[in-house]
Amino acid sequence: MRRVIIDTDTAGDDTIAILTALHYFQVEGITITGGNVQFDQQVENALYTVEVAGKGEQVPVYKGHEGPLLQIGEKQHRTVEDVHGSDGMGGANFAPAIQRPEAKHAIDFIIETVHNHPGEITLLAIAPLTNIAMALKKDPTIKSKIRDIFIMGGTNNSLGNITPAAEYNFYVDPEAARIVLNSGIEMTMVGWEMCTKFSIMDDDDHEEIVNLNTKGSEFFATINRVVKQFNKDVHKLNGTTHPDTLLMAVAADESIMIESHKFYVDIETKGEFTRGYSVVDINGRLGNQPNVRVCQAINRDVYKEMLIDVLKAIN
Numbered sequence: 001m002r003r004v005i006i007d008t009d010t011a012g013d014d015t016i017a018i019l020t021a022l023h024y025f026q027v028e029g030i031t032i033t034g035g036n037v038q039f040d041q042q043v044e045n046a047l048y049t050v051e052v053a054g055k056g057e058q059v060p061v062y063k064g065h066e067g068p069l070l071q072i073g074e075k076q077h078r079t080v081e082d083v084h085g086s087d088g089m090g091g092a093n094f095a096p097a098i099q100r101p102e103a104k105h106a107i108d109f110i111i112e113t114v115h116n117h118p119g120e121i122t123l124l125a126i127a128p129l130t131n132i133a134m135a136l137k138k139d140p141t142i143k144s145k146i147r148d149i150f151i152m153g154g155t156n157n158s159l160g161n162i163t164p165a166a167e168y169n170f171y172v173d174p175e176a177a178r179i180v181l182n183s184g185i186e187m188t189m190v191g192w193e194m195c196t197k198f199s200i201m202d203d204d205d206h207e208e209i210v211n212l213n214t215k216g217s218e219f220f221a222t223i224n225r226v227v228k229q230f231n232k233d234v235h236k237l238n239g240t241t242h243p244d245t246l247l248m249a250v251a252a253d254e255s256i257m258i259e260s261h262k263f264y265v266d267i268e269t270k271g272e273f274t275r276g277y278s279v280v281d282i283n284g285r286l287g288n289q290p291n292v293r294v295c296q297a298i299n300r301d302v303y304k305e306m307l308i309d310v311l312k313a314i315n
């Protein structure tokens, strides 16, 4: 099994993405970055999710940076309890897991693991890119030793989700996204528009999943309670969105990515309306070397089968 590290701001769909990665990969560890909800809650959510997968105390969880690179003072980045519920878990308020986070810092864990397995580690990035950028800054020699990175983030010239221009992960820490995208590491980006086109689970899909009657399907239903209504009200979408799970499925089986192309991609870090916007230079107007494989279409049926396989297996 391929060795991976998951970097996550665990809330909502991050949990199902973690379950998916635990199903398809050898997860060396989970690192937490500031994002969706309060940091310590995200840590608890990740620990709980590992327990749901039946892998309690087998997969270490590391705390990383609680906020973006340029955060000054106590001012929090924008968290999104409105999307995922106050606890980021659909308001379920699960009891804390038995497993506790490790003492080591997330970026030291990333650096050491990459050095211990040169050329083998895939980073699965489903949060603001703060931890990964800081790891690359602290030890640039890991760049040539990371196998590849799969990133849920940005859009390919499409509508954002936190502002009209920007997708949440890139919006929270655009400077970190710039550092990672320009690192020279092999990477694949699955943007927000892939999620709205191919990952939505409508009422029929939810019924099918609930009827699996497993611990996994019950967990899926619980954590998606709040986001379903939010998507209807705010994004005018009829169902739940699963950007992080979609990213894991693409990483686990690249053949479900039925269309992709390598483009030069960079991030707007200023901009009156567009901070965090991902510039995908489709026609090569900037004259820069393509640096990111951009996912452009996904086989939705196979993706859904993969999700169902994951939830079926958790009993």
Ligand SMILES: [Ca+2]
Binding pocket: 008, 009, 010, 011, 014, 126, 127, 244
């Ligand atoms: Ca996430």
